[in-house]
Amino acid sequence: MNFTPFHSLRITKIEIFKMNIPLKEPFVISLGTVRETQNTVIKIHTNNGFYGVGECSPYPFIVGEIQASQFEIAKMLAQLLIHKNPLEIESRHNEMDQAIWGNFTIKSAFDIALYDIMGKYCQLPIYALLGGKNDKSYCTNMTVSLQSPEKMAQKASEFQSAGFPFIKVKLGGNSHEDIARIQAIRKVVDNKIPLRVDANQGWEVQSAIAILRELTPYHIAYCEEPISKWNANALVQIRNKCDIPIMADESIGDHHDAFRLAQMGACDYFNIKLAKCGGLFKALKILEIGEAAGIKSQLGGMSESRLALTAGLHLAAARKSLFAYDLDSPLMLTEDPVIGGAIYHKNGQVTLCNEPGVGADLDPGFLSKLEKTIVE
The missing domain is CATH 3.20.20.120 (Enolase-like C-terminal domain)
Known part of the structure; x- marks a missing residue:
């Protein structure tokens, strides 16, 4: 894997997955019942071979998002971030927030994937x-x-x-x-x-x-x-x-x-x-x-x-x-x-x-x- 200078690193491809896993038993709170995860996974690839993976879990009665809406919003955000520098995390957040209000849950999956890339690039754990x-x-x-x-x-x-x-x-x-x-x-x-x-x-x-x-x-x-x-x-x-x-x-x-x-x-x-x-x-x-x-x-x-x-x-x-x-x-x-x-x-x-x-x-x-x- 060749080293790519900070300023030259770019996002080349973003994969968006629907991840459903049943719970062992229904999880009940005062707002509703969850029987399976209906999560969204984001995998961001870069031009130096590194990729980052993020995940989020939407609770519609808490965050107002569902997997289907996240899937569509994620495609829009991916189009926004493609070919950009994944290490400029604040700029990527600003772009996502300017493009669409709220939707913090799906944005969190992109955020985790970006930090994953930064850690791999620097060869350091996120902490x-x-x-x-x-x-x-x-x-x-x-x-x-x-x-x-x-x-x-x-x-x-x-x-x-x-x-x-x-x-x-x-x-x-x-x-x-x-x-x-x-x-x-x-x-x-x-x-x-x-x-x-x-x-x-x-x-x-x-x-x-x-x-x-x-x-x-x-x-x-x-x-x-x-x-x-x-x-x-x-x-x-x-x-x-x-x-x-x-x-x-x-x-x-x-x-x-x-x-x-x-x-x-x-x-x-x-x-x-x-x-x-x-x-x-x-x-x-x-x-x-x-x-x-x-x-x-x-x-x-x-x-x-x-x-x-x-x-x-x-x-x-x-x-x-x-x-x-x-x-x-x-x-x-x-x-x-x-x-x-x-x-x-x-x-x-x-x-x-x-x-x-x-x-x-x-x-x-x-x-x-x-x-x-x-x-x-």
Whole structure:
């Protein structure tokens, strides 16, 4: 492979894939049910032989994107980026944002692929490009999806037996049912294990206050997005009236949202998802805002494979303000097509790789079976 000077590197071809993988069982939240990943994969080729791979997972009820729309938008963005320099990541982001508003999830797949190329070009893992070290330990929670109190307690008990030190619980029903869910879980899960609850915007303001006050004795680490994402003023009110810390998730689309919430004092924590903010480039901006405001962040995900979540872990290795990890989606999939990447161990422990770029790729045999289009 010949060395190509920085200024001469160009994108020569972009492949766009539809990647569907069934979940082991339906994943239910207050906003809807997911039965399979319907993800989009971007593979960007360059004139020096390097390529970068990115992935994103659209949740239509959260980000307003679906796989079919992403496929079409991706073709448009690929036409925009073809023959451009992949190492000029800020310029490529500016071009995508100028071409179409929003659509952060599909843009995140391009972003990951661009950073993958940069890492391979520099022969460095992404965390090193961002000034970090691979010297942290990571531990993901496991999530109990929204069901009856009895079924949720059974699932939480299974996760405790599997050794997960943190359990995330989906809520967002009525007050009586959600309190009963936590009570049932606490009957079978040791109080030493913190519960991370997530209402996914499912409560009204007064209900949220009442429920969180009722749940205070049950060792709740924090509550994600208790009310509608647009209602930041009321989020301030909830935070001031409840002892359980508040984590903003759906209300943070990008760094502009993060600045507004931090300025208002609306939350204790941010939940950063590459698929929600547009990728690593803008996730770094959110972290900078959080760090300036004294707000720590969780690294989360949608229904990605290990490919996209490995990219997220590079961010975690580069920034100390990421303190919690919600990266259990690969454990919910019926198939793992990823080569290399982060390794999932027992008890929720995750190890980051040290290879250049993302350090993860998709099996060529798996990719060959997927629907795809090519822009060149």
